[in-house]
Amino acid sequence: MSPEAKYLYLTTTGRRSGLPRRIEIWFTRHAGRYYLVAEHGLKAHWVQNLLAEPAVRARVGRRSFRGRARVVDARSERDLVAAIRARSEAKYGWGAGLVVEVAPAGRRSVPAR
Numbered sequence: 001m002s003p004e005a006k007y008l009y010l011t012t013t014g015r016r017s018g019l020p021r022r023i024e025i026w027f028t029r030h031a032g033r034y035y036l037v038a039e040h041g042l043k044a045h046w047v048q049n050l051l052a053e054p055a056v057r058a059r060v061g062r063r064s065f066r067g068r069a070r071v072v073d074a075r076s077e078r079d080l081v082a083a084i085r086a087r088s089e090a091k092y093g094w095g096a097g098l099v100v101e102v103a104p105a106g107r108r109s110v111p112a113r
Helices: 045-052 078-092
Strands: 007-013 020-026 028-030 033-038 055-060 063-071 098-104
Touching: 007 033, 007 045, 020 033, 020 045, 020 078, 028 078, 033 078, 045 063, 045 098, 055 098, 078 098
Parallel strands: none
Antiparallel strands: 007 020, 007 055, 028 033, 033 098, 055 063, 063 098
16 A cells, blocks of 8 residues: 655636646545645635635546535534644644645535534
């Protein structure tokens, strides 16, 4: 079994330009979804882009997919946020920031209840 990739390549649509914008970012996986942590929270341009247009493309290792992104609500989804921050801390030694979920197409991206 090969080790998990270190980076996810996320392509959002520029909220002003309409052009594709790609970033390289640390990620973790949980329940078939990918999770990113935005160090600069809602100020991050990529977060602003996905708030304007949640349809994204992503690549992890050799796997590329389309998906939908959303900011995880830290108030109503405390357990999920804590789990993702802990996973990020364990994988990278850092996990503070705004948690963003990327659900591959075909998987519903809805808040956990």
